[in-house]
C-alpha cells in the first residue's frame with residue numbers, strides 16, 4: 001500500500017503545465033486561467049476626479065468658512081462626468097462638478113453639495129475643506145505599467161473588471177486541458193433507459209464530465225464501454241489529441257476488470273493500493289503516446305473522492321493553478337475512521353451556534369456506492385491516516401465540493 005501523498009506526487013510529476021494559450025475578449029474569459037501577469041495600460045483612475053457631486057474650489061478662497069461665516073463664490077463652469085474641459089478657476093470662483101468628472105487643474109479641493117446652498121450661478125459654502133478633499137487622484141488605484149493581476153489567476157468577475165479598468169479588451173488565458181473520460185462496466189446503461197436485472201444507470205460518466213468541466217478542463221471524448229478489452233483498446237486507439245484520460249471502473253482484481261486487463265499489460269500504467277478510504281485501488285500512468293491516464297475505482301463515491309484527491313490536482317497543474325486549500329471546519333457530529341488509511345468523508349456543511357460545522361453527509365463513511373447519498377455532501381473531510389475517531393468539536397480539513 002502506498003500513501004496518498006506518494007501517489008499524488010507521482011501524478012503531479014507526470015503532468016506539466018500547458019503552454020497552449022488563447023486570446024479571449026473579456027466577456028468570454030470568466031472562469032479561465034490568466035496565462036501572463038497583467039500590467040496596467042493606464043493610470044487608474046486615469047485623471048484626478050471628483051468623489052462627490054459638489055464644487056471644485058481653491059482652498060485659499062475658503063479660509064475660515066463655516067455655517068456662521070459662509071463664503072460666496074462665482075460658479076464659472078459646470079462639469080458633468082465625461083467632460084473634457086479644464087476650466088480655469090480664478091480667485092473667488094468655483095466650478096460645479098459631478099462625481100467622476102475631471103477636477104480642474106486650478107482646484108485643490110472639492111466641497112460636497114450638502115455643505116453649500118447648491119447655487120448654480122453663485123454658491124454659498126459653509127466649510128473650509130482640507131487639501132485634496134474629495135479628489136480621487138490619478139493612479140491611486142494602479143499606476144500605468146504596474147501589475148494588476150498575476151499569471152494563474154482564475155478569472156472571476158472582479159478580475160475582469162480590474163482588467164477592463166486597466167485598459168485591456170482581451171486576455172491571454174491558458175487553453176482548457178483536453179480530457180477524455182470513459183466509464184467501464186457491462187452493467188451500465190444510459191441514465192433514464194429501462195434496466196434489465198443486473199443493470200444500473202451509468203452515473204460516473206455524468207459525474208466525471210461535470211467534475212472535469214468544473215476543474216476548468218474540456219471533455220473532448222466520452223464513452224461508456226463494456227467490460228471487453230477490445231472495446232477499451234479500440235476506444236483508446238481512436239482518441240483525439242488529449243492532455244489526460246480518466247477511466248472509471250475495472251481497476252480491482254475481478255475477472256472482468258477491463259482497465260487492468262488493457263492497461264495493466266503495457267508497463268506504463270501502475271496499479272496500486274493507496275492508503276485511502278474510499279478509493280483504495282488506483283491506476284495511473286501513461287498511454288503508449290505518453291498521455292497521462294487515470295484508472296479510478298468504479299464505485300461512484302470513490303470516483304468523486306479520487307477525482308478530488310488526484311485528478312483535480314492534475315488538471316489544476318495543467319492549467320498552472322494552485323490546488324485548493326482545504327478549509328478547517330469544526331466537526332458537528334463524530335464518526336469513526338480506519339487506522340492506517342486517509343479517510344475522505346463526504347460531509348454536509350451546516351451552521352450550528354453561529355459557526356460552520358461539518359457532519360457526515362450520510363451515516364456509514366465507507367459506503368462508497370451511495371451515489372444519491374453523495375448528493376447531500378458539500379465537501380470532503382480529509383482525515384489523516386493515524387486518526388481512528390473524529391470527535392465533535394475537533395477541527396478537520398474540508399475540501400469544498402464543486403458547486
Ligand SMILES: Nc1nc2c(c(=O)[nH]1)N[C@H]1C(S)=C(S)[C@@H](COP(=O)(O)OP(=O)(O)OC[C@H]3O[C@@H](n4cnc5c(N)ncnc54)[C@H](O)[C@@H]3O)O[C@H]1N2
Pocket residue numbers: 183184185187188200201202203204205248249250251252253254257278279280281296297298299300302368369
Ligand atoms: N476482491 C476484491 N474486490 C474488491 C476490492 C478488493 O480490494 N478486492 N476492492 C473493492 C473496492 S474498495 C472498490 S472501489 C472496487 C473497485 O473496483 P473496480 O474499479 O474494478 O470497479 P467496478 O468493479 O467496475 O465497479 C465497482 C462498483 O461501482 C459500480 N460502478 C462502476 N461504474 C459505474 C458507473 N459508471 N456508474 C455507476 N456505478 C458504477 C459497479 O457497478 C460496482 O458496483 O472493487 C471492490 N472489490
Ligand code: MOO
Pocket residue numbers: 276277278279280281297299302366368369
Ligand atoms: O476503496 Mo473502494 O474505492 O472503497 O469503494
